[in-house]
Amino acid sequence: MSVLFFKRFLKKPLQIASIVPSSKALVERVADKIDFSRPIVIAEYGAGDGVHSREIARRMSAESHLLLFEIDGAFARDLNRQFADDPRVHVIENDAASLPDELERRGLGHCDYILSGIPFSILEIKKKRALLRKTYNALAPGGSFIIYQVTNELKQHATLFEHAESEYFLQNIPPMFITVFQKAPSSHARAAGAGRGRVAVNRRA
Numbered sequence: 001m002s003v004l005f006f007k008r009f010l011k012k013p014l015q016i017a018s019i020v021p022s023s024k025a026l027v028e029r030v031a032d033k034i035d036f037s038r039p040i041v042i043a044e045y046g047a048g049d050g051v052h053s054r055e056i057a058r059r060m061s062a063e064s065h066l067l068l069f070e071i072d073g074a075f076a077r078d079l080n081r082q083f084a085d086d087p088r089v090h091v092i093e094n095d096a097a098s099l100p101d102e103l104e105r106r107g108l109g110h111c112d113y114i115l116s117g118i119p120f121s122i123l124e125i126k127k128k129r130a131l132l133r134k135t136y137n138a139l140a141p142g143g144s145f146i147i148y149q150v151t152n153e154l155k156q157h158a159t160l161f162e163h164a165e166s167e168y169f170l171q172n173i174p175p176m177f178i179t180v181f182q183k184a185p186s187s188h189a190r191a192a193g194a195g196r197g198r199v200a201v202n203r204r205a
Contacts, residue, residue: 048117
């Protein structure tokens with residue numbers, strides 16, 4: 001376990017949410033939800049000590065971009081150190097709500113994937129829904145919002161997304177729900193409303 005991660009958890013337990021970083025198995029399962037066969041733009045909310053960020057950077061193409069949002073200064077400085085020589089990775093010491101501005105500033109248009117491990121359950125309802133709206137709008141048609149959380153309560157609020165699929169992943173301490181919320185490939189698919197709000201839960205070890 002990262003010493004920095006443990007220290008930041010002790011200092012800000014609600015913000016960090018877990019006493020240990022994600023397991024290798026969880027990191028790989030989450031990364032498997034992403035199609036790395038083409039250049040993509042990915043944003044990560046709450047990158048922490050970079051355990052997911054490193055795996056994503058390892059897999060993504062030279063033309064891809066990874067935006068890491070981290071409000072904790074100690075984590076942000078460590079992420080800058082880790083990715084100092086990787087021009088594809090952009091560390092942003094700011095709230096995830098600044099994603100639209102950061103995309104515009106870098107001329108990136110939209111994200112293909114947005115990944116989040118931040119504890120949505122502790123966010124005030126208006127802030128939670130505002131962030132979900134910004135997340136949805138920041139995704140390209142057909143894009144995915146991938147979250148890993150101790151609870152699956154976010155599915156009650158993320159009704160903007162046309163489809164969602166969850167699995168309960170046991171190979172982590174604590175076990176996590178991994179949920180992929182998907183934006184429709186086009187406005188026509190959204191208008192059809194097929195499968196909107198539907199969540200399938202698969203239990204896998």
